[in-house]
Amino acid sequence: MKLTESEYGKLAKRRAPGTKLYKTIPMAFLVGGLICCVGQAILDLYKSLGITADMAGTLTSVSLVFLSAVLTGFGLYDKIAKHAGAGTLVPITGFANAVVSPAMEFKTEGYVLGVGAKIFIIAGPVIVYGLAASALYGIILFAMQAG
Amino acid sequence: MEYLWAFLIGGTFCAIGQVLIDLTAMTPAKILVTYVVSGVVLGALGVYEPIVELAGAGATVPLTGFGYNLAKGVRKAVTEDGLIGSLTGGLEACAGGITAAVIFALIAAIVFGRGDKTRRTRRSVLRS
Numbered sequence: 001m002k003l004t005e006s007e008y009g010k011l012a013k014r015r016a017p018g019t020k021l022y023k024t025i026p027m028a029f030l031v032g033g034l035i036c037c038v039g040q041a042i043l044d045l046y047k048s049l050g051i052t053a054d055m056a057g058t059l060t061s062v063s064l065v066f067l068s069a070v071l072t073g074f075g076l077y078d079k080i081a082k083h084a085g086a087g088t089l090v091p092i093t094g095f096a097n098a099v100v101s102p103a104m105e106f107k108t109e110g111y112v113l114g115v116g117a118k119i120f121i122i123a124g125p126v127i128v129y130g131l132a133a134s135a136l137y138g139i140i141l142f143a144m145q146a147g
Numbered sequence: 148m149e150y151l152w153a154f155l156i157g158g159t160f161c162a163i164g165q166v167l168i169d170l171t172a173m174t175p176a177k178i179l180v181t182y183v184v185s186g187v188v189l190g191a192l193g194v195y196e197p198i199v200e201l202a203g204a205g206a207t208v209p210l211t212g213f214g215y216n217l218a219k220g221v222r223k224a225v226t227e228d229g230l231i232g233s234l235t236g237g238l239e240a241c242a243g244g245i246t247a248a249v250i251f252a253l254i255a256a257i258v259f260g261r262g263d264k265t266r267r268t269r270r271s272v273l274r275s
Contacts, residue, residue: 032161138233
């Protein structure tokens with residue numbers, strides 16, 4: 001199903017009045033907060049093993065990405081996401097879900113142009129603009145240090 | 148106490164995302180891009196560091212933390228290696244997360260992905 005910009009707008013408008021803010025926002029808060037607590041527990045576990053703070057942070061990200069990939073694989077992440085909205089989107093598990101979902105989805109179109117290309121359908125823009133912003137910061141920082 | 152702050156701050160980041168989705172009809176991809184770029188900007192301005200110190204994973208797990216990590220990596224690399232650091236520091240700091248996502252996605256596609264076109268399903272992230 002491919003939607004044009006205007007079709008999407010119509011669909012979004014039709015759906016918008018039904019959205020119950022008093023329900024969606026607390027749910028996002030609750031689930032997002034809980035995911036962060038899981039992250040904190042994993043981080044504390046790695047730190048208690050004597051791993052340096054930086055490496056423990058990286059390992060926590062990797063662990064959360066792994067958990068998200070497993071849950072997405074079994075179709076559970078999307079079930080939680082239906083109720084949690086941004087609570088499951090904004091944490092790094094949501095980023096992982098946005099990489100894993102299209103990879104599984106587009107297997108039908110082959111491993112190169114399906115899985116390989118579509119894996120970045122959402123992660124791609126995130127990486128592109130994240131890197132662009134960080135490179136710009138690096139240039140400004142360098143100019144400030146030199147000046 | 149650390150867990151309470153992680154919950155409150157992490158929850159708040161997600162609640163803001165939900166407000167954006169509900170009130171502006173922003174797509175999930177746009178939300179994620181906005182969060183990462185905001186994280187870079189807040190990290191560059193030195194505003195994000197205190198939030199990380201207070202909330203730990205509550206600040207590093209949301210995608211703004213990803214942006215903060217990019218900025219932190221660039222700062223370190225530029226300070227150590229000069230201008231070239233603006234090209235190397237970002238990815239270096241986020242390499243683990245990005246590579247993990249790609250590798251686990253590939254494995255998930257092999258193990259769980261359906262090759263059969265007739266049973267294709269739509270998943271939440273792609274739906275909007």
